[in-house]
Structures are given as C-alpha cells and as structure tokens.
Amino acid sequence: MYKYDRWLVNRFIQFIPDTKGLLSRMDRPAQKYIRVNTLKITRDELKERLVAKGFVLIDTILVDVFAVQKSPYPLGASIEYLLGYYYIQDLSSCVAVETLDVKEEHVILDMTSAPGGKTTLIAQKMKNRGSIIALESNLNRINSILFNTFRCGVFNTLIYRMDARQVARLNVRFDRVLLDAPCSCEGIIAKHAARKTSRQPKDIEYCSSRQKILIEAGIKAVRPGGILVYCTCSFAPEENESIISYVLDKFPVKVEPAGYGTEGLQNFGDFQFRQEIKNTRRLYPHIHDTLGFYIARLRIMD
C-alpha cells in the first residue's frame, strides 16, 4: 500500500515506534519550516511582514523557527528570502545546531557544509564573531554555500574545497565540530519518494563505513573538552547508534544528552548498545513533525 521495498519496512518494524504511523506520515508532504536570520532581522519583524503578506506561521520549540502552515507563494520567491531574512530549513537541522552549544568566540568546523543551512545558523548564533571553517569537496555544492552565506550576510566563515576526511591538513583544533554525515537518507522519503525503493542494504553498509572514517577525522580535530555533534537524516541504526558505539570503543568520548527527540536505541537485533547511547536522539516525522533525523552529542575528554 505504501510502495516501499519490503526489506526496508521489515527493518523499520524492528526499531521505529508506530511504523504504520510513520509510513502514513511519509506519504504526506513534509512540514515546511523557516528559520529567521537574526543577523538581518528580528523574529517579530519578520513575522509581522510575512503575516501581512498572507503567511500563516506557527511557533515551534525553537524561538527563531516557524512552521509554515500557509504561504501565498513559494517560500524561495519572496523578497524577504532574497534579502536573506530567512532560511528554508527543517526544524531537525536547527535542533542539531542547537545541540552544538555554540559560543561567539568559538572556532567551529562544519565538515559537510553544503548547501550552508547549518553553517549560516551557526554564524548567526555567533553573531558573525569567532570563526567557522566550512568544508565541501564538490565545486557545484560550494556555490550553494556561497549563495547562502552571502545572502545571509555571513562574514565569519572560511570555505575550503576539501574532502572532510582530509581535515587534519588544516592543522586547526576546533571548539566544536558538526558532522552531518552523508547517509542513506531514509528520513527524507517524504521529500523524495523515490527513496522508498532506490536503496539497497549494501548502501547502508557503504554509508556506515564512510561515516566511521568521517567521524574519526572529526573527533581528531576537536580540542580536548570540545564537542562533536554527529547527525544523519537516516533511521538506520548502522548509520547512527552503531557509529557512536564504534567511537565509544575507540576514543575517550562521552555521550551527552542531546535534548529534543526520542532516546537513542538500546538494542538492534541481537546487538545491545551501551547505556549512554540513550542520550542520543531520534526525530521521527510522525512524532516530531520533522524529517527523520538522528543527533548525537559527543564530549571529547582530555
């Protein structure tokens, strides 16, 4: 009825609460959110302008993020968008940046920056102070970072054309590292229905092995006492709790509570995860009205 590959649904049943609710929710368009760019406008000013134009905006758990119930035209076609007053961004991405606990004076690494949504949010939290290093290896995707950082008036960011696995070459230790890891993207099926059937188990294996390499590079780049936030838009435990489990075995890191969302899984199949993995968070479309997302906050110990 929902037209997914059977293997995928069989997996979901094992670890997603109310799987039928999820499948049903994913067949409806994802909730749209906009994040106010406070570098350029206040929340109240933007709300007043958009409401006067016929937008219906609903408050969310984050003060600068609105759920868009109704818009008179596409969100990317308004003058307010062109002037960089808001960014079209899912609530889950904003929650991930919230988890990073950014301070104005920090030096921050965004390992997979394109198209720049989280980078620009970090910059706004830093009030354009401190420094962000944004990495992206693909030139076309770098252009999307440029478009968004310029539009949002960001001037504390250095963009490097670099594979995130090579970050050690920069020889910088960061206060905070954000790794929004490339993944199988199961969580965005509401936006890309083709993913119901386009992925195979081997894709999850491939992503998982790549994620281990990336998170290792990220952890090595954090200064002692600093924080790495790891996130994906996948539901797969192999790309989420298993990755955190892997680094817990290998590095002196602590998993800190990540805030909003459902607790991380305690087991998958026969595998039992460590107790502290409960501190990671899962966001589900049918429960949290976001894209599917996973967030882990790791404190790097001395």
Added chain:
Amino acid sequence: MYRQANAKELTTLKRAFHNWGIFDFFLDKEILVNETDNKTKEIYLLAPRAKEILCGKDAYCAGLKIGELKKKFLPSMQGADIIARKSRKFSHIVVDENAEKLVLYGRDILGSSIMEISERLSENDIVVILNKNREAIGVGRTRFPAPLLLRPGKVTVTTIVDAGYYLREENN
C-alpha cells in the same frame, strides 16, 4: 589567494568607505583582497578571528564579498546591503513596488518608477537601489545627472547587480 590590501588599495578603500558612510563599520573588521584569474580585485569582509585562522591556509572563500576594486570601489549586493543598513547618507535611489520586481529580475529602471533620489547625483554615478522599505535590492549606475533621472518613459538607471542574481544563477 586572499591577501591584505596594500597601502594604495587601502587608501582607495578607506576613501570609498568614507564616501559611502560606512567607515566606522569596518574599524574592527578585516578587509582582504582576492585577485581572480581575470585580474579582478574582489574585496572581502572577514571577522578578525577568522582572519587569524586563515593565515597560511588558502581558502576557496574567506568571508563576505562586499565589492570589487577597479579605479573605484564598486559595492556588491552584500556591500550595498551593509551600506543601506549602516550608513546615514549615501548615493541612492528609491523605486516603487513595480520596479522592485523588475530590478530583482535584473532589469533597468525607468525614470517614472523612481520615487526618490539622493542629493547631487551626476551621470555615471554608482547608486544603491532601495525599495520603499529602504532595503538594498540592487546596485545601479545613473545614465543622467540628477534632474533628468526622473524623466518618464526613459531608462535612467542601469541595474548592475540585484538581489535576485544568485537565485537566477543557481536555477540556471
């Protein structure tokens, strides 16, 4: 390669920032020059901490492009945005809502759609194009001196850059 502005460039930039009314805004920030392959000097604004991190590591992009330096400083869309927010007195025109939409598609401006012009504009002056909320929506060049800029039925200001440019580029 991003580098510090040399003494001559710095003098030109400081004078330009003074003329645009944004000299004070740049006092606690870093200004860098990036010479492109076609010898254009792009001017970037960068937070001081980011400048320290940049040292010795050549970035693809460092900060916010605020304009280009030829004989004079030509503000980019982002430079115009800073001018419109921070400056009290600068060369500008204010256009009506109809013209605003056209400017965002890169179109030039008819005299009849200009609602206001700043003092002492001459032919070939660079102006920030403002909408009725006084937000920068573009940068233009005057085709006539001030009294003639409001002439109906004639294009009187050429749009050089506009806030819709990047989106059009991205869609292409």
